Amino acid sequence: MIGGEALVRSLVASNVDVVFANPGTSEMHFVATLDAVPEMRGVLALFEGAATGAADGYGRMREAPAAALLHLGPGLGNGLANLHNARRSHAPVVTIVGDHATYHKQYDAPLESDIDTVARSVSTWIRRSTRPEDAGADAAAAVAAACGPPGQVATLILPADVSWSEGGSVAPPEPLTSRAAVRAATLDAAVAALRSKENTALLLGGTVLRERGIRAASSIAAATGAELLAETFPARAERGAGIPVIQRLAYLAEMAAGQLDGLRHLILVDTTSPVSFFAYPGKPSDLVSEGCEVTLLAGGGDDAVGALELLAGELGANLEPESGTPSRPDKPTGELGAESIARAIGALLPEGAIVSDEANTSGTFLPTFTAGAPRHDWLTLTGGSIGQGLPVALGAAIACPDRPVLALEADGSALYTLQALWSMAREQLDVTTVIFTNRRYAILRMELARVGATASGQRALEMLDISPPDIDFTALARGFGVPATRPASAEAFTADLERALAEPGPHLIEAVIPSLF
Amino acid sequence: MIGGEALVRSLVASNVDVVFANPGTSEMHFVATLDAVPEMRGVLALFEGAATGAADGYGRMREAPAAALLHLGPGLGNGLANLHNARRSHAPVVTIVGDHATYHKQYDAPLESDIDTVARSVSTWIRRSTRPEDAGADAAAAVAAACGPPGQVATLILPADVSWSEGGSVAPPEPLTSRAAVRAATLDAAVAALRSKENTALLLGGTVLRERGIRAASSIAAATGAELLAETFPARAERGAGIPVIQRLAYLAEMAAGQLDGLRHLILVDTTSPVSFFAYPGKPSDLVSEGCEVTLLAGGGDDAVGALELLAGELGANLEPESGTPSRPDKPTGELGAESIARAIGALLPEGAIVSDEANTSGTFLPTFTAGAPRHDWLTLTGGSIGQGLPVALGAAIACPDRPVLALEADGSALYTLQALWSMAREQLDVTTVIFTNRRYAILRMELARVGATASGQRALEMLDISPPDIDFTALARGFGVPATRPASAEAFTADLERALAEPGPHLIEAVIPSLF
Numbered sequence A, B: 001m002i003g004g005e006a007l008v009r010s011l012v013a014s015n016v017d018v019v020f021a022n023p024g025t026s027e028m029h030f031v032a033t034l035d036a037v038p039e040m041r042g043v044l045a046l047f048e049g050a051a052t053g054a055a056d057g058y059g060r061m062r063e064a065p066a067a068a069l070l071h072l073g074p075g076l077g078n079g080l081a082n083l084h085n086a087r088r089s090h091a092p093v094v095t096i097v098g099d100h101a102t103y104h105k106q107y108d109a110p111l112e113s114d115i116d117t118v119a120r121s122v123s124t125w126i127r128r129s130t131r132p133e134d135a136g137a138d139a140a141a142a143v144a145a146a147c148g149p150p151g152q153v154a155t156l157i158l159p160a161d162v163s164w165s166e167g168g169s170v171a172p173p174e175p176l177t178s179r180a181a182v183r184a185a186t187l188d189a190a191v192a193a194l195r196s197k198e199n200t201a202l203l204l205g206g207t208v209l210r211e212r213g214i215r216a217a218s219s220i221a222a223a224t225g226a227e228l229l230a231e232t233f234p235a236r237a238e239r240g241a242g243i244p245v246i247q248r249l250a251y252l253a254e255m256a257a258g259q260l261d262g263l264r265h266l267i268l269v270d271t272t273s274p275v276s277f278f279a280y281p282g283k284p285s286d287l288v289s290e291g292c293e294v295t296l297l298a299g300g301g302d303d304a305v306g307a308l309e310l311l312a313g314e315l316g317a318n319l320e321p322e323s324g325t326p327s328r329p330d331k332p333t334g335e336l337g338a339e340s341i342a343r344a345i346g347a348l349l350p351e352g353a354i355v356s357d358e359a360n361t362s363g364t365f366l367p368t369f370t371a372g373a374p375r376h377d378w379l380t381l382t383g384g385s386i387g388q389g390l391p392v393a394l395g396a397a398i399a400c401p402d403r404p405v406l407a408l409e410a411d412g413s414a415l416y417t418l419q420a421l422w423s424m425a426r427e428q429l430d431v432t433t434v435i436f437t438n439r440r441y442a443i444l445r446m447e448l449a450r451v452g453a454t455a456s457g458q459r460a461l462e463m464l465d466i467s468p469p470d471i472d473f474t475a476l477a478r479g480f481g482v483p484a485t486r487p488a489s490a491e492a493f494t495a496d497l498e499r500a501l502a503e504p505g506p507h508l509i510e511a512v513i514p515s516l517f
Helices: A003-013 A025-033 A048-062 A072-089 A102-107 A115-120 A132-147 A160-164 A184-194 A211-224 A253-260 A304-314 A338-348 A366-370 A389-399 A420-426 A442-450 A458-462 A473-479 A490-502 B003-013 B025-033 B048-062 B072-089 B102-107 B115-120 B132-147 B160-164 B184-194 B211-224 B253-260 B304-314 B338-348 B366-370 B389-399 B420-426 B442-450 B458-462 B473-479 B490-502
Strands: A018-021 A041-044 A066-071 A093-099 A125-128 A153-159 A200-204 A227-230 A237-239 A265-269 A293-298 A353-358 A376-380 A405-410 A431-437 A507-512 B018-021 B041-044 B066-071 B093-099 B125-128 B153-159 B200-204 B227-230 B237-239 B265-269 B293-298 B353-358 B376-380 B405-410 B431-437 B507-512
Touching: A003 A025, A003 A132, A003 A153, A003 A160, A018 A025, A018 A048, A018 A389, A025 A066, A025 A093, A025 A153, A025 A160, A025 B442, A025 B458, A041 A389, A041 A420, A041 B458, A048 A066, A048 A072, A048 A093, A048 A376, A048 A389, A048 A420, A066 A072, A066 A389, A072 A093, A072 A115, A072 A153, A072 B072, A093 A115, A093 A132, A093 A160, A102 A160, A115 A125, A115 A153, A115 B115, A125 A132, A132 A153, A132 A160, A153 A160, A184 A265, A184 A293, A184 A304, A200 A211, A211 A227, A211 A304, A265 A304, A293 A304, A338 A366, A338 A431, A338 A490, A353 A389, A389 A405, A389 A420, A389 A431, A420 A431, A431 A473, A431 A490, A442 B025, A458 B025, A458 B041, A473 A507, A473 B473, A490 A507, B003 B025, B003 B132, B003 B153, B003 B160, B018 B025, B018 B048, B018 B389, B025 B066, B025 B093, B025 B153, B025 B160, B041 B389, B041 B420, B048 B066, B048 B072, B048 B093, B048 B376, B048 B389, B048 B420, B066 B072, B066 B389, B072 B093, B072 B115, B072 B153, B093 B115, B093 B132, B093 B160, B102 B160, B115 B125, B115 B153, B125 B132, B132 B153, B132 B160, B153 B160, B184 B265, B184 B293, B184 B304, B200 B211, B211 B227, B211 B304, B265 B304, B293 B304, B338 B366, B338 B431, B338 B490, B353 B389, B389 B405, B389 B420, B389 B431, B420 B431, B431 B473, B431 B490, B473 B507, B490 B507
Parallel strands: A018 A041, A018 A066, A066 A093, A093 A153, A125 A153, A200 A227, A200 A265, A265 A293, A353 A376, A353 A405, A405 A431, A431 A507, B018 B041, B018 B066, B066 B093, B093 B153, B125 B153, B200 B227, B200 B265, B265 B293, B353 B376, B353 B405, B405 B431, B431 B507
Antiparallel strands: A237 A376, B237 B376
């Protein structure tokens, strides 16, 4: 068996059966194996960023890795931004990067580059298969590494000759590492903080923002009066009717500092201590005020939900019953804008929906109007590198074929990885994309003032406007095989959204709206 | 003066007055400076790969660097593939990557990543400005480094606080390094080979493939009977009526080995010894046969054209007069295909055109039918990372506003960096794009067999087909603001091309053609 086949079969043996691929010559043996190994599903991407972002979305929803197949160093480069986001989401992702044959590297052929160095910037685990005999075991090790805990990007570099040479064998799955239980001392520290009668908050992130974790945290809050906050950009947050609403920490440091103001104890549960997204002149980076004690209850590799439940038990807190009644806003009327779109989404969001949210400034009203919608998952831009939303939606739709996916996209962000639309059309995935077209990098308009760049004028603002010319997203969508509309009113938008959600296959709705900034 | 302004003014002082930009928050002070420094022209890109590829195209045509402004590690990642190509083209490129404020990095904010490591894979020169006092001098040093010789990618990392803090000053240009003259011993070795009466060829690349270098090489060939060959993927080759035609070394190793077969001496002039683009099972990577002696007359940093002229003098060769008469093919008729398109381009290519050629397999007939067209420059895919052609066309059009630009694009390749079309529309550049739509990664169909992946079947081939669904490039072009047509015959294509070349501003013609593979 050649190394490439051993690798693919070993991935399948380790339950990795989807590969988001943008292959080249060095990956032809991997590709050729797809006929011999029908258990592996290949999903073609036109651009590597779509493939790596899809693997992130898949990993977040399935809690098991997909593979992303990339071509040499430049292919990895094209996939790097969404691997950066995946690193921050702690999704399990296996990246397979084809390389030149081992003996060919010395010749510095045109596509030769330092793959290992580039991979290191996003991967906790990197290995280079050097013999076909190792390819299978290396694949199994990559899967185990990707699974963590916490989930991470594991990169396996596969030279072409290792892939095409005989000698490989299928490796069994490696045993997965369990999450670590919370230590008694840590639990005691959290109990002490929560019993101190001083202002205390739990900041929740990672694995905790699902029903079980949220319910445990809510019971603690009810028993102790502690506040609950969620990290700013959760990889996956379960929301909707019956699940207690947890306020997210604001993106704007000024607002986040306000949320944290007056706290004497901050207990971190599967997240890190809050810092400003960017630095701003004269403003603190660390958002925790002096005099507030920070306690890490559970980090990325820990059983954070179990820790919360133990904590609840220690505190004698009763698990909250279902809270909150389903409540949807009325369908909006009148002018189309960020608020009416949020109302329409809140009115129509289907049961079990997965929302990939990269609406950025235009998404301001979404949390409020969707809180009482039926149960759904909300996926956000974890690493701050825009161009994640459409690929994540693609991956989530592959991971959960029975659930509707809604991609909420700022126009500027959508343009980094718009090629994901084509993969949605090719796979006929049930993804509805809403483009919030305000024709500018609105957040940069805001940031320009926040960083104190006050001397700017028309020429600077032109660098933040993505018009003229106006971009026509309905034409772009149709070009990629996705039917699209551009409704002119809130009523028309709502009707289009209802239809898109009801019909199978991908749809895109372009909403041209005034910018909030 | 703040560091950001010192940097921009120092770039301008060093004659860098164009920045291809896709900025974010960390680059807001650079952007804000554009109003104070009107000499610097900002060209906005919707995706970083368009910006870095444009800087490559600009550098190739202007032989002086433009800057590419990128946002943190992920922005550099998105630009990496075309920086890889730029590294191979030896175009001078200054990359400015904004980073978090120096004191903010410790907090591992979401967008924090290892920029230096990623930059190292494509940049010969990397520096991190650490004080506003240094920003101007660092910019001047980056320009000098980018200029080489040979040209290279120089990356300057600019922390946000260095950019926004006072203390900067404008730095004067650094003196540029001259190209090194050829050494007497090297010249003697080449003379001996050329006088040996044994089969000898000169392989020309880099700076040599312009009129002066080609003419010197041709005179040597005429005087000695030596063969002339050009490297496979020149960064810039001057061609057309009056310039001797130099055959390029074939992409396919089998064909290239045939071209080199029987040689006893191979003299390299501003290029490297020929190797196979990829390795193939059982085939050699080194294309030079045993018994052929390789002599490097001039490398990347040397005055290669001067060396050729000295060599011609030593050999008593007379500089060739203008050779070749202008000859254009007739306008094609009948079915549209790779050959009829090449004929149409040969019939219509305007004087002084710049051709960015990423037609790949569909470009097979182009060299033949354009050899006798009026004088033009031909830019190719230097580093093998597809998605270079449209950005290079964008950059060339900014570099040479008075020259028509023709981008010849394979459909699969165009889809990596299609966002470049929007920048062409925004700047109203005179770029005509021809998309060769064969709806597959045709080269991979060929490579699948060449690497011996013979067991492949339908599922493998589906990974090489970019249909279904069919991609509609006219819709995509219109979506980005570029008028587009899809002619159905050779006559209609020719008419559309004639109109597109005659009208100012960008145009796109989609040619749906049978695949050659």
